Amino acid sequence: MAGKGKHYSQEFKDSTIQLALNSEKSTYKIAQELDISDKTLYAWLRAYKQKNNLQSNTIRSYKTKSSTESLEEENRRLRKELKDVKIEKEILKKAAAYFAKETL
Secondary structure, eight states: OTTOOOOOOHHHHHHHHHHHHHOSSOHHHHHHHTTSOHHHHHHHHHHHHHHTTOOTHHHHHHTHHHHHHHHHHHHHHHHHHHHHHHHHHHHHHHHHHHHHHHHO
16 A cells, blocks of 8 residues: 555644744654654645745754753663663573573
8 A cells, every 4th residue: 555645634734833843842753742754744844944935944953952852861761771671681591591491
């Protein structure tokens, strides 16, 4: 079913664009929260800016701080996830060794 995508109402698009323009959250984060493709939201924003003669970097410079915060937040989350995975790996190694002894 290639080429078959979701269709959004103009009202939804307009409110999403305004949210992206006025929010301190990153565009990517907003797209995730609304369960839409980030590429779709970027395309909507690009079209909106062209239609209204806005410069492309207007939004980007406004959101630099929140994007950095978002990256720091993501790094924290990924570090915690990595720590948890390492602990799980050690537990699984010990369990595998225990069960290997038992089957001999």
